[in-house]
Amino acid sequence: MTRYPLEPDADEMRSLVDEAMSRIIPHIESLPSQPASNVEGATEYARTLIEPLPQRGESYETLLDFLFNDAIPRSFTAAGPGYVAYVPGGGLFHSAVADLIADAVNRYVGVCAAAPALVQLEANVVRWFCEIVGYPRTAGGVLTSGGSLAAFTAVVTARKALLPDDFLKGTLYCSNQVHHSFQKAANLAGFPYANVRELPVDDQFRIRIDALEDAIARDRADGWTPFLVAGSAGTTGTGAVDDLEALGRVAQQNKMWFHVDGAYGALFMLTERGRAAMRGIEQADSMILDPHKTLFLPFGTGAVLVKDANTLRRAHSLHADYLPAMQNADELVDFCEVSPELSRDFRGLRVWLPLKLFGIEPFREQLDEKLDLIQYTVDELRKIDGIEIVAEPQLTITAFGVVRASGAPSAAGDPHHSNDLTRELMRRINAKKHVLLTPTTLPDGRFVIRIAIVSHRTHRDRIDLMLDDIRESVRELS
Numbered sequence: 180m181t182r183y184p185l186e187p188d189a190d191e192m193r194s195l196v197d198e199a200m201s202r203i204i205p206h207i208e209s210l211p212s213q214p215a216s217n218v219e220g221a222t223e224y225a226r227t228l229i230e231p232l233p234q235r236g237e238s239y240e241t242l243l244d245f246l247f248n249d250a251i252p253r254s255f256t257a258a259g260p261g262y263v264a265y266v267p268g269g270g271l272f273h274s275a276v277a278d279l280i281a282d283a284v285n286r287y288v289g290v291c292a293a294a295p296a297l298v299q300l301e302a303n304v305v306r307w308f309c310e311i312v313g314y315p316r317t318a319g320g321v322l323t324s325g326g327s328l329a330a331f332t333a334v335v336t337a338r339k340a341l342l343p344d345d346f347l348k349g350t351l352y353c354s355n356q357v358h359h360s361f362q363k364a365a366n367l368a369g370f371p372y373a374n375v376r377e378l379p380v381d382d383q384f385r386i387r388i389d390a391l392e393d394a395i396a397r398d399r400a401d402g403w404t405p406f407l408v409a410g411s412a413g414t415t416g417t418g419a420v421d422d423l424e425a426l427g428r429v430a431q432q433n434k435m436w437f438h439v440d441g442a443y444g445a446l447f448m449l450t451e452r453g454r455a456a457m458r459g460i461e462q463a464d465s466m467i468l469d470p471h472k473t474l475f476l477p478f479g480t481g482a483v484l485v486k487d488a489n490t491l492r493r494a495h496s497l498h499a500d501y502l503p504a505m506q507n508a509d510e511l512v513d514f515c516e517v518s519p520e521l522s523r524d525f526r527g528l529r530v531w532l533p534l535k536l537f538g539i540e541p542f543r544e545q546l547d548e549k550l551d552l553i554q555y556t557v558d559e560l561r562k563i564d565g566i567e568i569v570a571e572p573q574l575t576i577t578a579f580g581v582v583r584a585s586g587a588p589s590a591a592g593d594p595h596h597s598n599d600l601t602r603e604l605m606r607r608i609n610a611k612k613h614v615l616l617t618p619t620t621l622p623d624g625r626f627v628i629r630i631a632i633v634s635h636r637t638h639r640d641r642i643d644l645m646l647d648d649i650r651e652s653v654r655e656l657s
């Protein structure tokens with residue numbers, strides 16, 4: 180019988196997976212003891228890996244050794260419990276198994292006709308997300324690779340719904356704290372950066388509604404066409420949730436599209452506290468959310484939801500003679516008709532499998548635990564002499580800094596705050612390697628340390644370790 184090297188037989192398939200599993204399991208089990216970050220020298224190491232196209236194969240074992248001993252450890256331990264940097268992802272193992280299944284069966288889900296049942300599973304996932312955020316039955320959406328592509332899809336949809344083909348008079352509004360993927364989405368959708376108005380925030384880092392209304396009125400008087408207001412349901416810097424009810428009202432009064440960046444925050448709608456913080460989110464014409472953040476999935480899963488699914492279809496639908504017939508029924512969807520993609524992975528399975536396996540309750544519990552943990556963290560930080568909370572948590576992100584000793588230089592916005600000491604404190608905490616913290620700079624120039632508690636692997640024991648490290652580092656500073 181002819182043997183083709185690219186087609187393993189049953190024993191080979193089993194051993195490929197078994198050998199990978201024999202590395203993956205100890206790797207995941209050792210996550211709590213891995214350093215929170217291990218990137219010293221990693222860039223130099225990366226340069227040594229540049230190589231020409233391989234002409235011959237190497238042994239599987241050698242390649243696994245390379246991955247698990249050399250490449251993977253030289254990174255942020257983004258899947259570990261100490262990752263409270265940026266906005267953490269998760270890495271549900273069940274989703275990894277779903278990816279294996281999806282890739283191995285490799286069915287085509289770009290058009291409904293090719294795998295109607297599988298497309299329906301993914302469409303169900305989108306519908307469940309709509310349900311979570313309080314959208315009506317008319318809503319729809321699509322899973323993307325992440326929040327950035329979701330934002331791009333939303334802005335293109337809004338542009339096509341409200342503006343003519345010659346759209347350069349259109350202006351967009353957001354706070355100066357919005358995630359930069361929004362400005363990037365606007366730019367990729369054809370708007371010069373100058374058409375995006377970044378507005379000031381209040382003392383809780385939420386967009387100032389008076390500034391928004393003034394800017395819209397001024398632009399209209401100057402001959403611009405204000406057409407999109409973007410709110411944040413959880414900013415990356417300080418976790419701020421804009422006043423979504425007020426933003427919805429302003430958008431409606433001005434006949435503008437209301438978009439919400441809920442990449443980090445929207446899935447907190449599963450919790451009572453989240454629903455209270457994000458009142459008004461359901462008014463949004465479009466929103467994005469990232470299951471690879473607050474549903475603990477592996478990186479590569481975002482979602483865009485729109486209140487009127489037809490707007491998404493009108494913006495993306497295009498006929499081609501070589502494709503199968505598209506569905507003309509409301510309850511069936513061709514993903515290529517509602518997104519920029521045609522061929523794509525079957526990313527719905529990585530959401531569908533864990534949700535079907537567990538139901539939604541354990542996810543809700545995890546998010547509630549994170550809301551408790553951030554409150555506990557802030558309460559403990561407040562007890563440390565020399566620490567000031569700069570951003571109270573609105574969801575599960577907080578920001579803090581170091582109060583300067585009298586006589587030392589202060590940051591521009593706050594006479595008590597020291598950027599230098601805050602920077603040094605963060606360096607010392609991170610050097611202990613139990614957690615990885617990242618900073619941001621506030622509009623007034625203050626450098627602050629953020630704590631973002633999101634991962635399903637971060638629990639009270641790791642938060643206590645972090646607090647011990649912070650206390651010790653503060654002592655070292657003085």
Ligand SMILES: Cc1ncc(COP(=O)(O)O)c(C=O)c1O
Nearest residue numbers: 266325326327358360415442443
């Ligand atoms: C609030 C917010 N919006 C949008 C994004 C962009 O999402 P992604 O990285 O999935 O493209 C992020 C990423 O961290 C974010 O925190």
